[in-house]
Amino acid sequence: MVLIAGSRQGVPSVIDGSGRVPEIIISSMRQQLIDRFDRDMTVSIIPADGDPQAQATERLELDTRNGDKRQQSPENNIVRLSNTLGDVRASSSESDLLGALDAGGRASATAADKTLYVYDSGVSTAGPLAMQNGLLGTGTDVSTIVKSLRTAGNIPSLNGVVVQWWALGQVAAPQSDLPVWARTKLKELWTAVVEAGGGKVTFHDDAVLASPPTGNLPKVTPVKFDNVQAKPVSLTIPESQISFRPESADFADAESAKKSLQQIASILKDSSGETLWVTGCTANPSGGSASRMQDLSKRRAHTVADALAKAGISTTLKVQGFGPACPGRSPETGTGAGLEASQAKNRLVLITSKELAPVPVQG
Numbered sequence: 001m002v003l004i005a006g007s008r009q010g011v012p013s014v015i016d017g018s019g020r021v022p023e024i025i026i027s028s029m030r031q032q033l034i035d036r037f038d039r040d041m042t043v044s045i046i047p048a049d050g051d052p053q054a055q056a057t058e059r060l061e062l063d064t065r066n067g068d069k070r071q072q073s074p075e076n077n078i079v080r081l082s083n084t085l086g087d088v089r090a091s092s093s094e095s096d097l098l099g100a101l102d103a104g105g106r107a108s109a110t111a112a113d114k115t116l117y118v119y120d121s122g123v124s125t126a127g128p129l130a131m132q133n134g135l136l137g138t139g140t141d142v143s144t145i146v147k148s149l150r151t152a153g154n155i156p157s158l159n160g161v162v163v164q165w166w167a168l169g170q171v172a173a174p175q176s177d178l179p180v181w182a183r184t185k186l187k188e189l190w191t192a193v194v195e196a197g198g199g200k201v202t203f204h205d206d207a208v209l210a211s212p213p214t215g216n217l218p219k220v221t222p223v224k225f226d227n228v229q230a231k232p233v234s235l236t237i238p239e240s241q242i243s244f245r246p247e248s249a250d251f252a253d254a255e256s257a258k259k260s261l262q263q264i265a266s267i268l269k270d271s272s273g274e275t276l277w278v279t280g281c282t283a284n285p286s287g288g289s290a291s292r293m294q295d296l297s298k299r300r301a302h303t304v305a306d307a308l309a310k311a312g313i314s315t316t317l318k319v320q321g322f323g324p325a326c327p328g329r330s331p332e333t334g335t336g337a338g339l340e341a342s343q344a345k346n347r348l349v350l351i352t353s354k355e356l357a358p359v360p361v362q363g
Contacts, residue, residue, distance in 0.1 A: 001041055001113075002104045005085060006048040006095060006120035006167075026206050029117065029166050030078065036113075037074035038062065043081060044107055048100040048120045049220070058084050094126035094220055096330060098149075098193070101163070102156035105197060114161040116199075122168045122186045123175060123223055127345075128154045128236040129193075130328025131223045134354040135234035136185050142192045144267060148235045150196065151263050158199030165190070166204045174222045182225040221327060221359065233276060233353040235264065236328075237304065239344050249299035258307065265311035268351065275316045278305040279350040283343035284324035284332055284361055293323030304349045318355070325358035326350065 040061045060080060063073040097120055104116045124131055128149060135145070149155050168190070169183035178186070187203060194201040241260050243252040251257040268276065280297030298321025305317040330345040350356065 001036055001111075002044045002046060002107050002116050003081075003085075004046045004048055004097075004100045004104050004116060004118045004120065006097075026119075026166055026204075028204050028206050029119070029164075032117070032164060033078060033081070034074045036115075037077045041077070043084075044104075045085060046100050046103050046107070048097045048118075048124075049095045094130075094328065094330070095120075095124050096127040097122065097124040098127050098129045098154065098156060099330075101158065101194070101197070105156050105158040105161050105199065108161055109157070109159070116158075116161055116163045118163055118165040119167055120165075121171050121175070122165075122190055123171060123178075125221045125223060126328045126330050128152065128238070129189075130234070130236070131225075132221050132327050133234040133350060133352050133356060134226070134232045136182060136189070137226060137232040138181050138185075139231040140185055140189075141231060142185070142189045144231075145189065145234075146192050146196045148264070148267050149193070151260075151267065152236060152238055152241050154236070154238070156193065156197040158194055158197030161194075161197075161199040163194050163199055163201040164204065165201055166206060168203050174220065176222065176224075179225060231353075233268065233351060235267070235351040237264065237349040237351070239347040242304070242349070243347075244300055244303075247296065249296065249303045251303065258311075261304065261307045262311045264351075265308050265313050268308070268313055268315070275318060275353075276313075277350075277352050277355050278302075278308070278317055278319050279326065279352065279356050280304075280319075280321040280323075281326035281329065281346055281348045281350065282323050283346045285343065288324075290323055290325075294321050294325075295323075297321035297323050301349055304351075320356070322356070322358045324361050327356055327359050329359070329361075 037060065040059070042057065042059050044057045058080070060077040063069040063076070100120075101116070101118075104118075108114045108116060129135060129145075146155070169178050169186055171178060191201055237260075242257045244250060245252050278301045280299070280301030282293045282297045284293070298319060301319045301321050305319050308317060324346065326346070326348070328350075330342060332339065332342045332346065334342055
């Protein structure tokens, strides 16, 4: 069984923070979990915050020594799971829910019961669905977002997975309350993303009655949901789709990049905006010069913008480079191959309908 929980982005903790013994207090979630605990169960917990991956795995066994203990065992396992959840903390800033869904789907691939239990606001601030990039507006067409995710190879692996979701749109400081239209768009977006990955999703409307998480947690970027009528554009081009030569603004594979950008151009031609911003982003290598990385990212953004113009984009393209200071960046952790993989996530080009602003570089 896999549980995805936002440990501090938007929604409060799943457990009560009053100092009592932790307890899962969302009734419908509690009942679903108890129903699963009629057998031995291995539970993996994936924080939606930071770098999504299984942070805690616990084996919860059914106590069958006698009838009373067997009856009490599911309740006892809920308490154990609550304690484990209480120890889970975001390792770094921002929330990559798309990455968490993909990790959870892959972890469930061989399970007999492919169910993900998700507790998160749905307000993602990192990865391809970083919402501070102007992703959602009243004019958002979620099918266009899904198409761009598919083009970039960013659809989560959810084949046959059932997603049970709590707390969508329920947020806490520093995130301001979401307008009604934004909650509706969130539901449309995540439904489309889950279904594109081959899964199904059910949203539960239980009110969250837990206290906010405590402790020295990494800062998260609040998202401003603008009630704009124009169709917003927020497209992420990862290194896995278009890569450059090391320390260069030249494509590593010019023909492959041309083909990918022609596909992207066909998506962008549907934009109703007069201007698109092309923003270059880099990793934050140890000892690297911020000014050098910013210059490199801007030159790479120019290369992409020039290729899009040749592919037939008539919209005005404005270029900027932020180096490692891009909004929605992922944490760069680990050593060796692990560090390289985390840094690769930040070597991107963003295409948005609004001008972005650089952010402080966190770990």
